[in-house]
Amino acid sequence: xxxxxxxxxxxxxxxxxxxxxxxxxxxxxxxxxxxxxxxxxxxxxxxxxxxxxxxxxxxxxxxxxxxxxxxxxxxxxxxxxxxxxxxxxxxxxxxxxxxxxxxxxxxxxxxxxxxxxxxxxxxxxxxxxxxxxxxxxxxxxxxxxxxxxxxxxxxxxxxxxxxxxxxxxxxxxxxxxxxxxxxxxxxxxxxxxxxxxxxxxxxxxxxxxxxxxxxxxxxxxxxxxxxxxxxxxxxxxxxxxxxxxxxxxxxxxxxxxxxxxxxxxxxxxxxxxxxxxxxxxxxxxxxxxxxxx
Amino acid sequence: xxxxxxxxxxxxxxxxxxxxxxxxxxxxxxxxxxxxxxxxxxxxxxxxxxxxxxxxxxxxxxxxxxxxxxxxxxxxxxxxxxxxxxxxxxxxxxxxxxxxxxxxxxxxxxxxxxxxxxxxxxxxxxxxxxxxxxxxxxxxxxxxxxxxxxxxxxxxxxxxxxxxxxxxxxxxxxxxxxxxxxxxxxxxxxxxxxxxxxxxxxxxxxxxxxxxxxxxxxxxxxxxxxxxxxxxxxxxxxxxxxxxxxxxxxxxxxxxxxxxxxxxxxxxxxxxxxxxxxxxxxxxxxxxxxxxx
Numbered sequence: 001x002x003x004x005x006x007x008x009x010x011x012x013x014x015x016x017x018x019x020x021x022x023x024x025x026x027x028x029x030x031x032x033x034x035x036x037x038x039x040x041x042x043x044x045x046x047x048x049x050x051x052x053x054x055x056x057x058x059x060x061x062x063x064x065x066x067x068x069x070x071x072x073x074x075x076x077x078x079x080x081x082x083x084x085x086x087x088x089x090x091x092x093x094x095x096x097x098x099x100x101x102x103x104x105x106x107x108x109x110x111x112x113x114x115x116x117x118x119x120x121x122x123x124x125x126x127x128x129x130x131x132x133x134x135x136x137x138x139x140x141x142x143x144x145x146x147x148x149x150x151x152x153x154x155x156x157x158x159x160x161x162x163x164x165x166x167x168x169x170x171x172x173x174x175x176x177x178x179x180x181x182x183x184x185x186x187x188x189x190x191x192x193x194x195x196x197x198x199x200x201x202x203x204x205x206x207x208x209x210x211x212x213x214x215x216x217x218x219x220x221x222x223x224x225x226x227x228x229x230x231x232x233x234x235x236x237x238x239x240x241x242x243x244x245x246x247x248x249x250x251x252x253x254x255x256x257x258x259x260x261x262x263x264x265x266x267x268x269x270x271x272x273x274x275x276x277x278x279x280x281x282x283x284x285x286x287x288x289x290x291x292x293x
Numbered sequence: 294x295x296x297x298x299x300x301x302x303x304x305x306x307x308x309x310x311x312x313x314x315x316x317x318x319x320x321x322x323x324x325x326x327x328x329x330x331x332x333x334x335x336x337x338x339x340x341x342x343x344x345x346x347x348x349x350x351x352x353x354x355x356x357x358x359x360x361x362x363x364x365x366x367x368x369x370x371x372x373x374x375x376x377x378x379x380x381x382x383x384x385x386x387x388x389x390x391x392x393x394x395x396x397x398x399x400x401x402x403x404x405x406x407x408x409x410x411x412x413x414x415x416x417x418x419x420x421x422x423x424x425x426x427x428x429x430x431x432x433x434x435x436x437x438x439x440x441x442x443x444x445x446x447x448x449x450x451x452x453x454x455x456x457x458x459x460x461x462x463x464x465x466x467x468x469x470x471x472x473x474x475x476x477x478x479x480x481x482x483x484x485x486x487x488x489x490x491x492x493x494x495x496x497x498x499x500x501x502x503x504x505x506x507x508x509x510x511x512x513x514x515x516x517x518x519x520x521x522x523x524x525x526x527x528x529x530x531x532x533x534x535x536x537x538x539x540x541x542x543x544x545x546x547x548x549x550x551x552x553x554x555x556x557x558x559x560x561x562x563x564x565x566x567x568x569x570x571x572x573x574x575x576x577x578x579x580x581x582x583x584x585x586x
Contacts (some may be wrong), residue, residue: 060534063359063527066407110403110424114359131403131424133459174534214526218513223509232508234525241353241467 006031006050012091015136015244016089020179021054024282042071045182046078051081057068059089060176064233068180072204072276073235073245080203081277084180084190088174091116091197093124093166094139096150100165102120103127107138107150114260118149119169166210170174181282189279196253198280200230205266205273206237206245214248225262229251245272253278299324299343301334304342308429309451313472314347317575318376318391330426335364338475339371346372346475352382354468355407357526365497365569366528366538374495374570375482376474381467384409386417386459387432393458396420401433401444409444411461413508423514476577482572489546493523498559498566499530499538508539512557518555522547538565546571546582 004071007025010017011034021032031048035041042051053095055071058064089231092110097103104125106113109130112121120129132138138150157164180202192198207214215234222229231249236242252259254275267273306326309477324436328334334346343390345538348364351357363442384405390396395471399406403424413422418569424443425431431443443449450457471493485491500507508527515522523571524542529535545552559565 059529061529061531063529064355172531172534176534204301216509216516216522219509219512229509232527236352236354236356238354241465241469 003028004031004034006052008033008035008044008050008053009034010038010041010054010056012134012136012140014153015134016087016140016177017054017056017073017134017154017179018136018157020056020126020177021087023081023087024054024173024179024181025052034056038067039071039111042053042075042079045184046075048184051183052082054179055216056111056180057084057178057180058231059178060174061114061170061172062111065111066235069233069235069247070245071184073237076246076274078185079182080188081180081279082183082187083183083279083282084218085179085282087177087179089115089170089177090153090168090175091135091151092157092164092167093149093152094152094160094162095165096143096153096162097147097165098151098163100124102147103149105145105148107129107132107141107153108150109135109138114136114152114268115171116169117142118171119166123166160260181279188278189277191253191255191278195214196256196259196278197251198284199251199253199278200249200280201252201254201259201278202231202247202249203263203266203273204245204247204276205270208241216268217269218246218248221262222248222250222265223285225258225265227259227262237286296334297324298322299325299326299345301328301337301343301346303334303347303349303434304328304330304428305427307432307446307449308427309380309446309470310347310349310427310472310538311429312446312448313349313378313380313470315346315435316380317376317472317474317506318345320484329358331358332364333391335368335372335475338477339368341477344476345466347378348475349379349404350471350473350543351468351524352408352471358404359528361428361541362526362528365483365540366530369567372475372477372479373471373481374572375476375480376575377493378472378474378575380470380472382408382463382470383446383461383468384428384458384463385442385447385463386442387445387447387449387453387455388458389455390440390442390458393417396442398423398438398441399444400425400434400441402426402428402431405444406466407432408464409462411464412459416459418478429558450455450502458535474540474572481572483498484546484548484571485573489549489571491545491577492546492553493573494571495524495540495542495569496556496559496566497538497540498563500563501538508537509537509563510562511541512558514555515543517540518551518558520552520555541573
């Protein structure tokens with residue numbers, strides 16, 4: 001495969017998104033392209049500037065990445081979800097200072113602050129916190145600012161020549177972030193096995209004059225068709241006050257008859273319904289045999 | 294009533310929370326006490342330091358305030374929700390500068406950035422954004438920093454001697470934030486009318502080995518008892534990875550037999566279930582006659 005198979009991720013390099021992309025794609029066959037925002041990753045896939053995009057979806061400690069949900073709501077075409085991948089996230093406190101005394105400012109991504117809340121409140125309570133676009137950006141910033149530290153990965157410390165002042169400061173030791181892999185609209189992930197048992201499907205829907213009660217009706221459809229739910233989220237639809245777009249993920253592939261029937265029934269009472277994709281965990285895909293050399 | 298009936302709100306003064314508190318409580322009979330964080334508001338009610346607390350719950354454009362949901366999850370006793378109140382939120386760009394040229398930094402609360410996303414991307418794209426604890430704190434900060442501006446209320450501009458460079462920059466003109474009113478655990482809001490028709494009740498529940506599918510079962514209970522859902526949210530439970538605490542609000546008062554029966558049934562398959570309170574919109578409460586003077 002040529003080297004121009006490209007993967008967009010949330011940069012700068014050494015970010016958790018970068019690590020997730022490196023874990024989900026063969027590094028010899030892909031080129032990894034950093035992007036400034038999650039929106040830029042969607043754009044790069046929608047415009048064909050990159051082959052794939054890796055976007056953070058949810059964290060086991062801190063919940064859904066609402067920026068990503070809002071992009072799934074607002075970017076209505078031009079891509080599909082074709083994979084998921086998981087990264088165990090261990091945060092470090094990194095700085096050019098040699099210890100905690102004298103620190104006056106902390107930089108990180110709001111998700112990382114949220115994942116280290118207990119440690120921060122017990123060890124660095126009251127220190128000013130500044131939210132930036134990514135943990136690796138935070139590590140870049142503290143390089144040149146005495147008295148500051150970042151919550152970032154140990155990898156980001158190494159890239160930026162910083163010291164690791166504390167390791168594994170996340171509140172829960174199995175802190176895990178799930179990412180989705182996006183590809184152009186015409187691409188689909190094939191069924192992984194007979195009946196789509198190993199696959200998951202992600203859909204977004206909204207209902208006319210939506211009430212939260214509409215979610216109960218939607219969920220009943222999945223139950224009626226025996227589809228096991230794996231994720232539920234909602235976001236304001238930004239059109240009508242207190243109306244919502246619901247996001248539901250369930251086990252099964254959109255190409256099976258059962259899922260087709262379920263989505264057809266769901267569609268009958270939805271104002272809008274979109275299948276965002278069917279997919280497997282890319283890390284579970286069987287490694288193909290190494291090329292003969 | 295003595296002046297020592299106190300209301301805690303997210304400060305500093307002139308914040309949207311302050312405006313919401315002023316709209317929900319008679320200003321002649323209450324003293325309004327600013328707090329630094331939403332957690333401090335819970336603490337002030339739990340410890341009896343203030344009589345009431347007003348906390349932001351959700352915004353019509355930007356969704357749930359996850360910090361508040363996490364506090365409802367983590368603060369397991371010592372308070373009840375006894376009221377709700379709504380505030381139409383109009384954001385302004387405020388600064389000591391006299392126009393937009395030369396602005397290099399924007400301060401605001403992340404919710405406010407989220408509510409003005411379109412305007413920011415079209416008018417001030419690429420300018421550095423710094424998240425702070427409240428919009429009124431943002432207005433304080435820009436007072437002394439040339440080249441900076443804040444997204445805050447026109448009231449905050451006035452309090453801090455700043456100019457309003459742009460008004461009504463929120464993405465949706467009916468942008469509304471809903472607040473909950475907290476009071477000590479032994480206090481309850483009485484039923485507003487026969488059968489609890491005018492009331493809403495807020496509950497939190499989690500299920501053993503919770504799957505998102507457990508939410509479908511929970512929602513079915515409300516449907517079976519004819520209780521109309523008005524809000525649904527979920528947050529990671531922070532105990533077991535991918536387990537969730539669900540938050541459901543429905544129409545009805547916890548003192549009616551129908552609601553009691555529904556919650557008893559819900560409780561039978563929940564690992565934990567808490568009724569956070571029943572309440573009405575405080576602004577709809579009949580104004581009492583003015584005191585003779």
